[in-house]
Amino acid sequence: MTTELSLVADIGGTNTRLALSAAGVVLHDTVRRFQNEGRQLNDILDEYLAECCPDTKPHSACFALAGPISGDTGRMTNLAWTIHAPEIATRTSANRCILINDLQAQGYALPALAPDQLTPVLSAERDIRAPRLVVGLGTGYNAAFVLPIESGVLVPAAEAGHASLPAHTADGRKVVDWLLANLGQAQVEDALSGTGFAHIHAALHGEKATPPALLARCEDGEAKALKTLEVAIELLGGVVGDLALIFLPRGGIYLTGGFGQALTPWLRQPHLQTVFHDAFAAKGKISAIMQDFALSVIGDDFAALEGCALRVAQN
Amino acid sequence: MTTELSLVADIGGTNTRLALSAAGVVLHDTVRRFQNEGRQLNDILDEYLAECCPDTKPHSACFALAGPISGDTGRMTNLAWTIHAPEIATRTSANRCILINDLQAQGYALPALAPDQLTPVLSAERDIRAPRLVVGLGTGYNAAFVLPIESGVLVPAAEAGHASLPAHTADGRKVVDWLLANLGQAQVEDALSGTGFAHIHAALHGEKATPPALLARCEDGEAKALKTLEVAIELLGGVVGDLALIFLPRGGIYLTGGFGQALTPWLRQPHLQTVFHDAFAAKGKISAIMQDFALSVIGDDFAALEGCALRVAQN
Missing domain, CATH: 3.30.420.40 (ATPase, nucleotide binding domain)
Structure with a gap:
């Protein structure tokens, strides 16, 4: 053979x-x-x-x-x-x-990923027969819906990064307003991507900085950069929570992409993990089902x- | 047999x-x-x-x-x-x-629908091998993704009505602010449903009215009710456009539900059809692909x- x-x-x-x-x-x-x-x-x-x-x-x-x-x-x-x-x-x-x-x-x-390639952020029982969701944060942003079918999995194409960025908090609105004023639009990937991280910083602090510089300032414990990180993580939690309602990925949610990987240690830091979880789960009368979704970051290049x-x- | x-x-x-x-x-x-x-x-x-x-x-x-x-x-x-x-x-x-x-x-x-059960709103070539999307506006709001597979179609469950309502216009923000102040949340179905229609009216005009009464006032050409209808249709266009980016339903988008059916004549009225189309298609650099999606209302009970x-x- x-x-x-x-x-x-x-x-x-x-x-x-x-x-x-x-x-x-x-x-x-x-x-x-x-x-x-x-x-x-x-x-x-x-x-x-x-x-x-x-x-x-x-x-x-x-x-x-x-x-x-x-x-x-x-x-x-x-x-x-x-x-x-x-x-x-x-x-x-x-x-x-x-x-x-x-x-x-x-x-x-997803079916080929070993457990040691995954960093858990939100815990829940995974139903292996249920749909899964991959959210990619890199230069851009996109999502992929992973549906089990008889011959394996089906993963339809998507352009989810171009959907409108919802923001119902004061900080989120500042970001949307800055994006509308400076880019003429406020799409998800204008805030949730490497470049988007710099946009959030500019919106909150009126200051230009590159994403690596901002992450380094976060490491140094600098307050302004940490505020930018917190707002980015809050917006990410809200947007991924919306996708969880649209796709019901009881098989798990997976973050990936260079910027997603850069966020991993921060998403596991207790305060920011709470910020992420609260934004993810704040869905009114349906909030209880938000506990059904496990979320991990994929570390496999x-x-x-x-x-x-x-x-x-x-x- | x-x-x-x-x-x-x-x-x-x-x-x-x-x-x-x-x-x-x-x-x-x-x-x-x-x-x-x-x-x-x-x-x-x-x-x-x-x-x-x-x-x-x-x-x-x-x-x-x-x-x-x-x-x-x-x-x-x-x-x-x-x-x-x-x-x-x-x-x-x-x-x-x-x-x-x-x-x-x-x-x-969807595969069983006869052409005379559909009222077209947006025209485009339908790719019958591509995914389709059903959006239901009734007492609540939800969406269903329809994926062709070998044995027929696969339609995963969803709770899309509980996602956050995005609103980047002044009127849309008034609606979100009213919902946050009065319901403590601003989910898609809080605005895009029969009840949601009354919420939009209250947000814009500070006035209580039932959805049937509002639709009757629209028939009479009453300005305040027509403004409510226009904002509802603009918000609907934006939300359905976001779903089109998330699902890329080149097989077509289908509106259904009692409130969706009530909107049908208005969605075909030239000014409101333009309002709907413009909100649907306003997706920045990716706006061109928004012309790929046909949209109809299902009239079959x-x-x-x-x-x-x-x-x-x-x-």
Whole structure:
């Protein structure tokens, strides 16, 4: 028996990671990382295949990318690349290529996550037959709904970061007002993302600062930056709570993305954990069901590749 | 060949409708309506079966109810009935009984809707392989995501009416402020439902009025009531637009429910159609994709029964 190999990829704004997978599992010694700058995807594919597949051809391919997919074409949000599935199939000699959004890939990866890749924030019994929800906070914001079906899981595409940011507290309103005045809109990802963190700081304190600088100031215990962090976590709790009502993810909620990972230690700090929980659970007469949802942060940088491996093995 | 009969039900706060179905289709001459007041569900079942099933027993059952389901138990939101699936199976001699929420039933019914049961509000090409979205405006508010799968469609449960109401306009903020001051919360269904319509009027004009009275005043062209209607339609457009980004329902969006149906002529009136469309589509840099979503109002009062018939035939 020969195991069919698949080519899987995680194409971000800065780097592309490629690997081979077999039977839904990434072959970890085949993972390679390439810088995108100054290159085209085809050059990266040629180089990878020459190194890792000199003698065999991948049977199929699944590529995750940071941008929207329409039909068999994907467009990178922060890179001037347009990616065509048939072109990848031709270039790699694969029989077919599936394109998915990077957050969909995170959703497909959930069944493969080991417990040590998860940091718990809210505890609850997880129903493994129930839907799950992945919320990605990075350069942008998005959500992926993960539905169990007979052949595995189904993860529909979404553009949840562009929904309106609800804010019913005085601080939240300051943020919305600043966004409306400065960006002409107040979408979820304008506040809940790396860039959004800087927007919240500007809204509250009238001061420009980069997200890494703000996080460093939080580490130093600086009051203004800590206030920004608290408002970000309160807004995040409210928005994720709304998604929990829309999706009822009794199988668990998973935060991911670079900014989500940067928030992890703060989300476990008692005061901020309470701020997050209270904003998440404040849903009036239906607040009791908010105790049904477990929430963890995914710490695995290879989750998107794992998700592609599982997606391509599913059918 | 004998066709197996199923018993289907649509249990609302005031009435229960029962019917028989075969191969996913409601047998229209078996539809009966019963008032709930002063009776128990078992009495209604006994009466129905004695009249419509004197000689045969239903093979299976699917009951839709206006309230949340947990496991095999459903609780009516506006009626002191708790409904147990195994008890219904025993009482009706069915092999099994499936309980679904009434809005899930509307979702399962979509494939059975005839074009003349739909009133178009926003036009777009519908992709029949893509997800669809049902939004119900009645006593409460909820949404149902309708996903095509191999065996038919999958419609997960939701409690979308309890999410926070976003409002970025001056009028919208007045509504949120009134809700926060008077109800202690500002959830979507506190504004977007029959009762919510009265709340919006109170917020804008400081005046109590029932939803039917307000709609009659709109018919008479009374300015204050028309302003209330315009703000309701603007808030509805924004909230449904947010759901469109979260679900990407390129198969279409469907409004349903008594209040949704009452809004139909107004949503087709040119000025208010523009108000609705503009609020729906105002999503900043991603506004272009908002043209991909068709939106219609479902006018079929039997859609929940049809949905139960299709759900029980699916597996």
